[in-house]
Amino acid sequence: MKVYNTMSKGKEEFVPLEEGKVKMYVCGPTVYNLIHIGNARPMIVFDTVRRYFEYKGYEVNFVSNFTDVDDKIIKKALEEGVSSEEISKRYIAECKKDMEAMHIKPATKHPLATEEIGGMIELIRTLIEKGYAYEKNGTVYYRTRKFQDYGKLSHKNLDDLRSGNRSLLVTGEEEKEDPLDFVLWKPKKEGEPAWASPWGEGRPGWHIECSEMSKKYLGEQIDIHAGGEDLIFPHHENEIAQSEAANGKEFAKYWLHNGFLNIDNRKMSKSLGNFFTVREIGEKYDLQVLRFFMLSAHYRSPLNFSADLMEAAKNGLERILTAVEHLKFLQESASIEEIQAPENEALEKIQSYVTDFEKAMEDDFNTADAIAAVFELVKYANTTADGTSSKAYLEALLEKIVCLTDVLGLVVEKKEELLDTEIEALIQERQRARKEKNFARADEIREELLELGIVLKDTREGVQWKRA
Ligand code: AMP
Ligand code: ZN
Numbered sequence: 230m231k232v233y234n235t236m237s238k239g240k241e242e243f244v245p246l247e248e249g250k251v252k253m254y255v256c257g258p259t260v261y262n263l264i265h266i267g268n269a270r271p272m273i274v275f276d277t278v279r280r281y282f283e284y285k286g287y288e289v290n291f292v293s294n295f296t297d298v299d300d301k302i303i304k305k306a307l308e309e310g311v312s313s314e315e316i317s318k319r320y321i322a323e324c325k326k327d328m329e330a331m332h333i334k335p336a337t338k339h340p341l342a343t344e345e346i347g348g349m350i351e352l353i354r355t356l357i358e359k360g361y362a363y364e365k366n367g368t369v370y371y372r373t374r375k376f377q378d379y380g381k382l383s384h385k386n387l388d389d390l391r392s393g394n395r396s397l398l399v400t401g402e403e404e405k406e407d408p409l410d411f412v413l414w415k416p417k418k419e420g421e422p423a424w425a426s427p428w429g430e431g432r433p434g435w436h437i438e439c440s441e442m443s444k445k446y447l448g449e450q451i452d453i454h455a456g457g458e459d460l461i462f463p464h465h466e467n468e469i470a471q472s473e474a475a476n477g478k479e480f481a482k483y484w485l486h487n488g489f490l491n492i493d494n495r496k497m498s499k500s501l502g503n504f505f506t507v508r509e510i511g512e513k514y515d516l517q518v519l520r521f522f523m524l525s526a527h528y529r530s531p532l533n534f535s536a537d538l539m540e541a542a543k544n545g546l547e548r549i550l551t552a553v554e555h556l557k558f559l560q561e562s563a564s565i566e567e568i569q570a571p572e573n574e575a576l577e578k579i580q581s582y583v584t585d586f587e588k589a590m591e592d593d594f595n596t597a598d599a600i601a602a603v604f605e606l607v608k609y610a611n612t613t614a615d616g617t618s619s620k621a622y623l624e625a626l627l628e629k630i631v632c633l634t635d636v637l638g639l640v641v642e643k644k645e646e647l648l649d650t651e652i653e654a655l656i657q658e659r660q661r662a663r664k665e666k667n668f669a670r671a672d673e674i675r676e677e678l679l680e681l682g683i684v685l686k687d688t689r690e691g692v693q694w695k696r697a
Contacts, residue, residue, distance in 0.1 A: 230285075230591045232453075233529060235461060235484040236382055240593055245452055246482065251282050251289045252447040254481070256439055256456035256464065257339070259296040260320035261305045264327055265504035266519065266534065267457075267490040267497035273520050274487050274528040274594070275455050276333040277638055281590050284636045292446045293336040294439060295321050297343050298432055303421055313422050317343075327507040330516040332638040338446045342438040346424045349433045349441045352475055353413045353426075361474040365404040367416030367429040373409040376470040382484060383462035411467055413437050436467035443480075444472065454481035458529075459496075461486055488531045490523075497534065505534070514543060517639055521546045524596040524637055545604070549634060552607045553641045556614055556627050565619040572622040575613055579629055582606040586633050596637065603633050647681055656685070656692050 231240040245251055255275045258268050282289050297317035306313040321341075328335070353369055356362035362371050373379055373387075380387055391409055412434040417423035423430040443451060449472070454465065465484065472480040489496045497504045510519050522542035526532040568576070582605050589598035610626045634641045647655075655674050662670040675685055678694070686693045 231593055232483050232485065233593045234482075235486050238384070241483070243452075243483065245287070246450060249287055251279075251287045251453065252451040253279065253282075253289060253291050253453040253455065254439070254443040254447055254451055255291070255293040255336075255454075256460055257293045257295050258324060259299045259301060260317045260324060261299070261302040262320060262499065263506040263508050264324050265497060265499065265506050266510055267504060269327070269331060269507050269519065270490045270523055270528075270532070271455065271457050271487050272328060272333050273331060273523045273638070274596075275485070277524060277596060277636070278453075278455075278485070278594055279334065280636050280638060281594065284632075289337075290447060291334075291336045292338045292340065292443065294340050294342060294442050295324070296435065296438060297321065297341050298422055299435065307420070314343075317341075323508075327511075327516075330511060331507065331520050332517060332640065334638075340442040340446060342433070342442070343422075345438070345441055345445065346433065348445055349437050350414075350424075350426050352437060352441050352444070352471070353433075355475045356413065356471065359474060361470075362413055363406065364414075364428050367431060368404070368412060369414035369428055370405055370410040371413055371467070371470060372406065373411065373470065374407055376474050378473070379409075379470055380466065382469055383466050385462060385466070411436065411463065413471070436464055437471055439464070440468050440471040440475070440480075443468075444476070449476040449480075450478055451481045453483045453485055455485040456487075458486040458488060485528075487528045491531055491533045494531075494533060510539075514539065518543045518546055520638055521600075525600055527593075527595055527597055529593075545600070546639065549603065549607055549630065549639070549641050550643070552610050553627065553630055554643060556610060556623050556630075557642075559614055559616065559618060560620055560623040560627070562616070563618060563620045563623060565617075566621065567619055568621045568625075569619050572619060575609075575622065576625055578609060579606065579625060582609065583629055583633065586636075590636070599633075599637065603630070603637075606630060606633070647678075647683065652678065652683055652694060656694065659685075660692065 230243040232243050233239070234241050253275070255271060258264055279289050279291050295317070298313065302313050302316050306316045309316070353362060356371065357364070357369070360372070361375050362369055380390070387409065414426060414428055414433055415431050416428075417430040417432070421432070423432055443454070454468075456465065469480050491497060492503045495501065495503060507516065507519070510516065518539065522539055523532070525542060525545070582602050585602035585605065586599050589595040589602060592598070606629060610630065614623055614626060631641060655678060659671045659674040662668070662674065678685060682697045684695055684697050
């Protein structure tokens with residue numbers, strides 16, 4: 230399998246640190262608002278990367294953090310007159326809902342920066358002991374020039390950075406030994422969340438969070454570190470400087486970065502105000518259409534968001550869903566059970582589309598070509614499956630389409646839907662259970678219905694229900 234490594238600027242053969250296992254860290258969002266679809270791009274593409282490794286039989290330890298202490302969170306908390314914690318908890322919950330709707334698997338671990346402060350303090354202490362960091366008036370800085378390899382990921386030259394940085398000096402930073410030094414710990418300001426540390430009360434810098442959380446949950450060396458390309462510099466460069474100086478070993482073997490989701494060829498971002506939230510898109514489309522749209526481009530290419538492309542994605546996905554529905558219909562009415570002689574040849578053809586799919590994914594996760602292979606398979610299903618097909622042949626087609634689309638995180642089999650009359654019957658059963666004070670059964674029915682997307686509301690006029 231070939232993966233593009235930002236570090237070497239080329240495609241490399243993927244060789245895991247430990248056979249059969251992948252340790253992967255993806256920088257997560259800062260939680261102060263609903264996420265926009267630009268933030269959703271790394272979530273979708275790296276979830277797909279994870280799914281492909283799992284398809285190949287790897288055990289993937291996937292860690293993705295929530296940055297829940299940050300200037301933007303504090304600002305929002307002040308605006309609303311609530312605590313920073315209330316803001317971050319609220320938007321973590323909202324983000325998880327969006328992730329679920331986009332079929333993003335929960336990470337093996339979603340650490341919160343605020344729950345890992347002790348480890349960050351230890352890491353900073355190690356950096357000071359090794360001479361890579363120093364304290365000035367309650368702030369701890371990283372001594373950038375001491376790290377020989379600084380700039381190796383972003384391919385930047387220290388002296389160019391220095392001349393660029395001079396004009397960017399912010400007040401209060403004159404105390405730094407060098408303009409290139411960055412903050413590991415900052416002192417408390419009035420009204421801000423703070424933790425006790427050997428350098429006084431304060432909070433960690435952003436970069437140290439990921440170095441610590443990656444180390445704690447995945448170890449000192451990991452296979453893949455990923456995020457959007459805006460994170461290459463300074464965030465990932467600084468993470469490397471911190472982790473490698475502290476641990477004395479290579480931090481991550483492969484650095485993967487997704488391209489930007491643009492609008493009118495400009496990066497979608499909160500600060501430019503040119504964004505759509507995932508929630509807004511979800512009002513118009515099933516969110517797997519958004520997922521399909523994102524995967525129709527290579528993850529490293531810029532991708533322009535447009536209504537036309539979303540419609541094209543919707544139609545493309547519909548083609549697959551319709552084919553699956555038709556195959557299921559044929560399967561129910563098929564009279565022949567076993568594979569027929571000519572169908573054996575067709576099975577080989579099906580396998581060739583699977584091979585095309587895998588080849589595309591093995592080439593740095595080329596999901597655009599992988600989707601093309603799925604379309605070919607669907608076209609083949611549409612032309613070869615009919616009323617004379619055996620159940621076994623139809624099953625083979627269905628199984629492959631479902632398996633490949635699952636790697637892309639698409640659910641193509643329509644979920645079982647309850648008829649209105651079935652819902653009413655369950656509601657009546659629940660009412661009976663409540664009358665008999667069998668609340669366990671009543672709750673169970675509510676849960677069952679909820680899983681099928683039916684929400685109950687108890688009112689004075691009786692129970693009302695709606696499809697969520
Ligand atoms: P943030 O909350 O800004 O730290 O971003 C969370 C993740 O979303 C990071 O990996 C960013 O690189 C990524 N990201 C933000 N905006 C975009 C965009 N327009 N296109 C692609 N990725 C983005
Ligand atoms: Zn990070």
